[in-house]
Amino acid sequence: GNKQVVLESLQPDTRYSVLVTAEYRSREGGSGSAQGKTASLRVSSVSVVRSDHSSICLSWRPVSAVDGYRIVIQSVKDKRTKQEVADESSSSFCFTDLEPETLYRISVQSLLGSAEGAAVSILHPTASAPVRTSVHPRMYPIHNEVCPEVTIRNSIVKGFDMMEAFGLTQRAHSSVEGVAAEPFVFNSLPTYTLYRDVQLTQSTKFIHPAGFSPEHTISIAFRLLQDTPKEPFALWQLTDNDFQPKMGVVIDPSTKHLLYFSLDYRGEVQELTFDQPQVHKLFYGSFHKVHLCVSQVSVSLSVDCQHVGERPARPLGNTPTDGFEMLGKLVKTRGPNSGSAPYQLQSFEIVCNTTWASEDTCCDLPG
Incomplete structure (x- = not known):
């Protein structure tokens, strides 16, 4: 006969007493009992990994064999509540669009069928809202905001005009060494040629003094040249003050791949590779x-305003603001005097939403 049995549909985190009795055809035999306890569905190690004036990101130690997690955030002040459900593989979540200087109660509980683990709650405040500083109107606006308002091709959006940040404008480019403007006759946007080893580098404090929005879109219009080397280089990258790359967009002419990398909430650099056929055309010499x-x-990729693919990613972590941002840096080199690749750049912006790819147009690309 059976010597073991699985008892199902029990309550989690509950102690049970189990009685086993031997049965014969005409009588009952001896009995034996034992006690056991079902495993807890309670999550542990709930903590905030990053927060600012409008977002809070938290992580937890996952529970094995559950269906998912319910994450609830509630303002202690006005009891306004948001609720989300994450899948069973999740161990982190970010809430955005929160009120500044507000104390929130955040709870996480695991879900298994109709059962729910006990909710584990923590309290955490958002930071005060950043203040915009007034500057001379002809200077590039140094700001304290994560996402200041800028005008991109006649649209007012929150984000960064990275062309202006690096001096790649009709007004400023003549003072930038190693850069030439190439006006395009059928287009109102000039293109800028970055020469080999031009070392176009800017302080992160100057461009992103308050860091990055956890959700954003990086948009770059560029063209590879005949003398662009056949080795990987960063169209743009952000480093720490030791010139170690922490975030950026790399293209590799040898494999015809595009790579996005960023510092995640755990402080580790994650790399996402896009190798679809639509990526290959980036390497054939057109804009x-x-x-x-x-x-x-x-992270999802669009090429020439056509969606190409999407890769799962962990939430963005705190990017260093005491380092540098640079254009064209060769991947195999490090440091302030390392090599950079020549290429042409027409536009570059970082917009603080995930809808810019559908709002932007590609009709301004040179043919």
Whole structure:
């Protein structure tokens, strides 16, 4: 006969007494009992990994064999509540669009069928809202905001005009060494040629003094040249003050791949590779525009305003603001005097939403 049996549909985190009795055809035999306890569905190690004036990101130690997690955030002040459900593989989540200087109660509980683990709650405040500083109107606006308002091709959006940040404008480019403007006759946007080893580098404090929004879109319109080397280089990258790359967009002419990398909430650099056929055309010498839409769970790529693919990703972590941002840096080199690749750049912006790829156009690309 059976010597073991699985008892199902029990309550989690509950102690049970089990009685086993031997049965014969005409009588009952001896009995034996034992006690056991079902495993807890309670999550542990709930903690905030990053927060600012409008977002809070938290992580937890996952529970094995559950269906998912319910995450609830409630303002202690006005009891306004948001609720989300994450899948069973999740161990982190970010809430955005929160009120500044507000104390929130955040709870996480696991879900298994109709059962729910006990909710584990923590309290955490959002930071005060950043203040915009007034500057001379002809200077590039140094700001304290994560997402200041800028005008991109006649649209007012929250984000960064990275062409202006690096001096790649009709007004400023003549003072930038190693850069030439190439006006395009059928287009109102000039293109800028970055020469080999031009070392176009800017302080992160100057461009992103308050860091990055957890959700944003990187948009770059560029063209590779005949003398662009056949080795990987970063169209743009952000480093720490030791010139170690922490975030960026790399293209590799040898494999015809595009790579996005960023510092995640655990402080580790995650790399996502896009190798679809639509990526290959970036390497054939024409102008192309890429949009990388970075959300808290994935990064999606569009080429020439056509969606190409999506990769799962962990939430963005705290990027260093005491380092540098640079254009064209060769991947195999490090440091302030390392090599950079020549290429042409027509537009470059970082917009603080994940919808810019559908709002932007590609009709301004040179043919």
